[in-house]
Amino acid sequence: MKEIKLKVNHKDYHVAIEEDMRLLDLLRNRLNLTGTKEGCGEGECGACTVIMDGITVNSCMVMAFQAENREIFTIEGLEKGGRLDPIQQAFLDEGAVQCGFCTPGMVLSAKALLDKNPKPTREEIREGISGNLCRCTGYNKIVDAIEKASEYRKEE
Amino acid sequence: MALREVYKPKDITEVLQLLDKYKDKGKIIAGGTDLIIDLKERAIDPEVLIDIATLEELKGIAFKGSYIEIGAATTFAEMMDHVITKEKTPALVKAARSIGSPQIRNTATIGGNICNASPAADMLPVLLALDASIILKDLEGEKTILLEQVLKGKGKIDIERNQLLSYVKFKAPVDGEGLSFEKLGFRKALAIAKIALGVFVEVENNKCKEIRIGSGAIHNRAIRESKIEDYFRGKILSDAVIEEGSELFQEEVRERLINRSSGEFKREAIKGIFTTAMKTALSTIKS
Structure with a gap:
């Protein structure tokens, strides 16, 4: 066991972790943030995507102890005062959610993209979510939603 | 996993x-994108993990005289975004961009790509074409060794357990020199290279003064294709000469992969990939 400090969704945590724990396990099993999903467990599918110090990472490919003193955002951290983030709203408005398993990762990849490039082309959006697989094959709707999210964010 | 201890050291000395303390029981982790899979599959079983991912001393890209130095813990995303690599070695940026996915490129490092020594490692062909050296540190001091000399086979690299790969260095291409990277994968994102090539070429008085070809995924490790290089040195690099060189390469791959199921496909593909790589390298030469 080891004690680490980290920040998740603006909140400071002081948690005990096992040495062989992944960041994904820490988020889901210790902090009960189950919005982050485990898909393939080997960095191919992006279902476990979270934002760490401003960039997207697969949380199945980060050891929990590596997250010490770092700042993490999960899907639970996006809403503000009970209101959905514009990206989440756009996913709903465009019908970009089918089974929903890939959605948290997709939304966070979209956020990282839009934070860096507020008005991406469709090609740039496809590149931005190229590490997130959707097995309901809803990519067109997802790209539509991220385009719409870019407009919503401009309006805010 | 039988991990007993995990560390996040504050500097290289630590x-x-x-x-030095844990020797065979210790393992360095940076991006973790290969290592964590190995841990999960129990392909490796270290007792101690030492995280270097956020060590500032091992990050960054800088000029040192005529050399470019890249810290071992520099990620592919950082290489894609840095002004030095973008201006001086676009082929290296292209190789970095071809790796994995945004999430992988955000964490996977150049040092990890070298130390894992995959035959299909995307960064190695270009680094071999650049004649890159690696700098190994231990408690006694540091030594510089050619990358080519430490690659020994699939997953095999000649670095001692008490040594840390701290940075990579190579001469920045100058006027009269060109560099390219080409990769054949089966899809755009998350593709393992089926063939990867890095080509460095120096032209003087219209003739090929120097050429270095690094290849990936057509041997048990990334290698320099010295036989093909020898063919080109001293020649005028006309289309006909490139065509003949590509046929020589094809023959080389045919012999090398004779018992491989992928051999037939790769010996066809190498011709086109190499021709593109060669012509791209020539097109990047500034005079």
């Missing part, structure tokens, strides 16, 4: 002390 990393070296830990490596």
Whole structure:
């Protein structure tokens, strides 16, 4: 066991972790943030995507102890005062959610993209979510939603 | 996993002390994108993990005289975004961009790509074409060794357990020199290279003064294609000469992969990939 400090969704945590724990396990099993999903467990599918110090990472490919003193955002951290983030709203408005398993990762990849490039082309959006697989094959709707999210964010 | 201890050292000295203390039981982790899979599949079973991912001393890209130095813990995303690599070695940026996915490129490092020594490692062909050296540190000091000399086979690299790969260095291409990277994968994102090539070429008085070809995924490790290089040195690089060189390469791959199921496909593909790589390298030469 080891004690680490980290920040998740603006909140400071002081948690005990096992040495062989992944960041994904820490988020889901210790902090009960189950919005982050485990898909393939080997960095191919992006279902476990979270934002760490401003960039997207697969949380199945980060050891929990590596997250010490770092700042993490999960899907639970996006809403503000009970209101959905514009990206989440756009996913709903465009019908970009089918089974929903890939959605948290997709939304966070979209956020990282839009934070860096507020008005991406469709090609740039496809590149931005190229590490997130959707097995309901809803990519067109997802790209539509991220385009719409870019407009919503401009309006805010 | 039987991990007993995990460390996040504050500087290189502490990393070296830990490596010296734990020797075979210790393992360095940076991006973790290969290592964590190995841990999960129990392909490796270290007792101690030493995290270097956020060590500032091992990050960054800088000029040192005529050389470019890249810290071992520099990620592919950082290489894609840095002004030095973008201006001086676009082929290296292209190789970095071809790797994995945004999430992988955000964490996977150049040092990890070297130390894992995959035959299909995307960064190695270009680094071999650049004649890159690696700098190994231990508690006694540091030594510089050619990358080519430490690659020994699939997953095999000649680095001692008490040594830390701290940075990579190579001469920045100058006027009269060109560099390219080409990769054949089966899809755009998350593709393992089926063939990867890095080509460095120096032209003087219209003739090929120097050429270095690094290849990936057509041997048990990334290698320099010295036989093909020898063919080109001293020649005028006309289309006909490139065509003949590509046929020589094809023959080389045919012999090398004779018992491989992928051999037939790769010996066809190498011709086109190499021709593109060669012509791209020539097109990047500034005079």
